[in-house]
Amino acid sequence: MKFNEEKKQSIILYLLEKIAQGDSSIAKSVADAFGVNQTTVYMYITELLEEGIIDKVKRGEYELVEKEYVYKLKRSNGDLDTDTYAYDKCLFEHIDKLSANVQEIWSYSFSEMINNVMDHSAAENLNIVIKQNYLNTNVLIIDDGIGIFKKIKDYFNFSSIEEAICELFKGKLTTDSENHSGEGIFFSSKMMDDFFIVSSGKIFTNNIYDNSRIIDLATSNLKGTCVVMGLSNFTHKNPREVFDLYANEDGGFVKTKIPMKNIFDTSPVSRSQAKRVCNRLERFKEVVIDFAEVQWMGQGFAHQLFVVFARNHEDIKLIPINMNEDVSKMYNHVMATE
Numbered sequence: 001m002k003f004n005e006e007k008k009q010s011i012i013l014y015l016l017e018k019i020a021q022g023d024s025s026i027a028k029s030v031a032d033a034f035g036v037n038q039t040t041v042y043m044y045i046t047e048l049l050e051e052g053i054i055d056k057v058k059r060g061e062y063e064l065v066e067k068e069y070v071y072k073l074k075r076s077n078g079d080l081d082t083d084t085y086a087y088d089k090c091l092f093e094h095i096d097k098l099s100a101n102v103q104e105i106w107s108y109s110f111s112e113m114i115n116n117v118m119d120h121s122a123a124e125n126l127n128i129v130i131k132q133n134y135l136n137t138n139v140l141i142i143d144d145g146i147g148i149f150k151k152i153k154d155y156f157n158f159s160s161i162e163e164a165i166c167e168l169f170k171g172k173l174t175t176d177s178e179n180h181s182g183e184g185i186f187f188s189s190k191m192m193d194d195f196f197i198v199s200s201g202k203i204f205t206n207n208i209y210d211n212s213r214i215i216d217l218a219t220s221n222l223k224g225t226c227v228v229m230g231l232s233n234f235t236h237k238n239p240r241e242v243f244d245l246y247a248n249e250d251g252g253f254v255k256t257k258i259p260m261k262n263i264f265d266t267s268p269v270s271r272s273q274a275k276r277v278c279n280r281l282e283r284f285k286e287v288v289i290d291f292a293e294v295q296w297m298g299q300g301f302a303h304q305l306f307v308v309f310a311r312n313h314e315d316i317k318l319i320p321i322n323m324n325e326d327v328s329k330m331y332n333h334v335m336a337t338e
Contacts, residue, residue, distance in 0.1 A: 011036070012044055013234060016135055019054060019062045026062070053134045064133040069094065073126040080126060083114040090128045095137065104239050105191045105231060106137070112184030113141050113227050121145025123224055134233070138194070141227040147199040148225045165204050166263045166276055168197075170256045171246075172283050186256070190242050194230035198222060206259060256281075257288040269298025274305040282313060292322035302334040 015030045023029050027038040027045075045062065048054045054062045071090040073079035079086070087110055095106050117126055123145030131138040145151075152164040152173065167173045171186030189195040189206050197204040199222070246255040258277060260268060268274070281287055289305070291297070310318055320331060 007034075008044075010034075011041075012048070013135070015041065015044060016048070016054070016064060020064055020135060024060070026060070064135065066131055066133040069130040069132075071128040071130075073128065075124050075126075080114075080118045080123075083111045083118060086114045086126070086128065087111060091130065091139065094130055094132055098137075098233050101238050102231065102233060102235060105235070105237060106139075108239055109184075109188035109191055109229060110139065110141075112188050113229070116148065116184065117141065117143045117145065117225075120148070120151055121225065132233075136193075136230060136232055138228070138230040141225075141229075142222075143224040145224040147223075148197060149200045149202055149204075161200050161202050162263070163276055163279075165202060166258075167280065168204055169206075169258050169263065170280060170284070172256075172280070187242060187246075188229070190245070191237060191239060192229045192231050193235065194228065196228040197225060198228070199225040205262060254285040255288070256284050256286075257290055259290045259292065261290075261293040267294055267296040267298070268301045269296075271300040271304040274301045274303075274309070277305060278309045281309070281316060284316065286317045286319065289318060289320045290322055291320060291324070291327050294327055295324065297327045297330045299330060299334065302330045303337075306331065307334055307337070 011030065011034050014033060015026065018026050018029050027041040030036075030041045031038045045054070049056060049062075052065055055065055057063055069090075071086075073086060073089075079089075087107065091106060091110055095103055098106075114126075117123055121143050123143035125144045127140075127142045129140040129142070131140075149161045149164045149168075152158070152167065153161055156164070156167070158164050158167070168185055171183055185197070185204075189204075195205060246257075263277070264273065268277075277289075306318060306320070310316070320327075323331060
C-alpha cells in the first residue's frame with residue numbers, strides 16, 4: 001500500500017518515537033495506530049536500517065543511531081571573540097537542513113548561551129558537545145569559568161546559591177545591564193524541550209527531570225558551568241510565539257513564571273522564603289506561581305506572598321497554578337483573612 005509523503009513521514013516519525021521509547025511490539029503498535037498492515041511497517045524499518053537512521057539490536061529490537069561531535073574552543077585563540085564563530089564552526093552544519101523555526105530557536109538559544117560564556121564566565125576553555133539522532137538534537141556547552149550561579153550570587157550579594165537560581169527563573173537578571181537584557185536564559189529555557197544549567201553542584205531547569213539523567217553532572221565536581229539543551233528536530237514551536245507569551249501589546253517582557261518545585265528542596269513554609277520569591281517581582285505585571293509537585297505550603301509563606309506582597313503591589317497580578325488540595329486550602333485560608 002502506498003501513501004502520500006505526508007502520511008509516510010507521520011508513520012516513520014511515530015515508528016522512531018516507539019523505537020526511542022523501547023516499545024517491545026513496534027510493528028503492532030505502529031500498524032494499529034495507523035491502520036496499516038505490519039508488512040508495511042517492516043518495509044519502513046528496512047528503509048531506516050539501510051539509511052543508517054536506526055540500528056538493529058536483536059530480533060524485533062532497534063535503536064536510533066546517534067552521532068556525537070565534540071568541539072574545543074579557547075579564549076586565548078580568539079575563539080570566544082564572537083558568538084558567530086562558535087555557531088558557524090560547531091552548530092550550523094548540524095541544523096542547516098532542519099526547518100526554519102527550528103533553526104531560529106537554535107540560533108537564538110545557542111548564541112545567548114555562548115554570549116554568557118564570552119562575557120560573564122572568565123573561562124579560558126569551552127567544550128561544545130552535539131549529540132544528534134533523526135528525532136532530536138542535544139547540545140552541551142561546558143566552560144571552565146567561575147560558575148554562573150556563583151557569579152550571580154557574588155555580584156548581587158545574595159545569601160546563597162539557591163537565591164541566585166531563584167532569581168534566574170524570573171528573568172530580567174544580568175550582571176552586565178549595559179550589554180545584556182537578562183532575558184536570554186529565561187526565553188531559551190522556554191523554547192527548548194530540555195534545558196538544564198549545572199554549576200556549583202546545583203541545577204537550574206524548567207523540566208521535570210529524571211535524577212539519573214543529570215544528578216551525576218551536578219555532583220561530579222564540575223568546574224564552571226554546563227548548559228544542556230535539547231530540541232526535537234520536528235518541533236512546531238515558533239520563537240515569536242514564545243516571546244509573545246510573556247510580552248504585552250508593545251512587546252515588553254512583562255510576564256514571568258516561577259516553578260516552586262525547582263527552587264525549594266522542601267515545601268515552602270516561611271516568610272523569608274516568600275520574600276526571596278518576591279524579590280524583583282515589581283519588574284513584571286503578571287507572575288505565574290507554579291505549585292506543580294509541591295505537597296504543602298506554610299501559612300507564613302502564603303500570607304507574605306499572596307497578602308502582604310499583593311497588598312503592596314496591587315498593579316502586579318499573581319496567578320497560582322497547579323495547586324493540590326493542601327496547597328489550595330492554605331491559599332484559600334490566607335485569602336479569606338485578607
